[in-house]
Amino acid sequence: MEKLWAPWRMAYIEIEAPAGCIFCDKPAQDRDEENLILYRGSEACVFLNLFPYNNGHLMVVPYQHIASLSELSGSERLEMMDLSARCTEWLKTAFHPDGFNVGINLGRVAGAGIADHLHIHVVPRWNGDTNFMPVLGDAKVLPDSLQNTLRKLRAVVDDQ
Numbered sequence: 001m002e003k004l005w006a007p008w009r010m011a012y013i014e015i016e017a018p019a020g021c022i023f024c025d026k027p028a029q030d031r032d033e034e035n036l037i038l039y040r041g042s043e044a045c046v047f048l049n050l051f052p053y054n055n056g057h058l059m060v061v062p063y064q065h066i067a068s069l070s071e072l073s074g075s076e077r078l079e080m081m082d083l084s085a086r087c088t089e090w091l092k093t094a095f096h097p098d099g100f101n102v103g104i105n106l107g108r109v110a111g112a113g114i115a116d117h118l119h120i121h122v123v124p125r126w127n128g129d130t131n132f133m134p135v136l137g138d139a140k141v142l143p144d145s146l147q148n149t150l151r152k153l154r155a156v157v158d159d160q
């Protein structure tokens with residue numbers, strides 16, 4: 001049997017939930033590069049996902065700590081949708097994906113890893129990016145590092 005090394009997977013499995021909320025705590029810090037914060041809006045920000053489904057997997061996160069869509073103000077809803085659309089444009093420019101998955105997991109049973117703080121996933125997709133690796137190998141091949149992905153996207157964001 002061939003073995004593949006995917007160290008990020010074990011880190012995700014073994015990670016202890018930090019005290020507090022990362023979506024509240026990280027934007028409060030002045031360490032955007034380290035915290036993988038790509039962009040800050042007035043009511044929401046954009047993070048790179050620490051454990052991405054694909055390279056460039058982004059999350060649009062409101063600053064307000066809420067768990068449901070109905071708790072968002074009208075202006076928060078507008079900014080989050082605007083940022084989601086901008087994310088697709090930034091990703092198109094930086095990585096030329098063939099499509100996107102954009103979605104929200106509401107509640108742990110729906111797949112939310114952080115169920116107490118609403119966020120929108122923006123996942124770039126390429127023809128053929130789904131293959132046997134995740135199914136048979138329980139591993140996802142990501143062709144670039146998170147820091148390099150952040151630098152590429154930040155250059156696009158700064159250029160606009």
